[in-house]
Amino acid sequence: MKGFRSVGGAQRFLSAFSGISPHFRPRRHLMPAHHYRAEMTVRFAIWEQITGVAGLATAA
Numbered sequence: 112m113k114g115f116r117s118v119g120g121a122q123r124f125l126s127a128f129s130g131i132s133p134h135f136r137p138r139r140h141l142m143p144a145h146h147y148r149a150e151m152t153v154r155f156a157i158w159e160q161i162t163g164v165a166g167l168a169t170a171a
């Protein structure tokens with residue numbers, strides 16, 4: 112179970128992860144490197160907007 116405490120916990124994680132995972136795994140073999148980098152920049156910007164990370168100040 113790879114560190115999960117219960118089968119139910121693993122199932123909850125995997126059901127949520129299955130919807131998020133493809134967002135960060137474009138079909139790399141179908142695009143050149145510069146398109147991949149641009150696509151990942153857009154995808155991470157979208158992810159930051161969805162999670163609300165974009166508006167947070169960094170603590171340095």
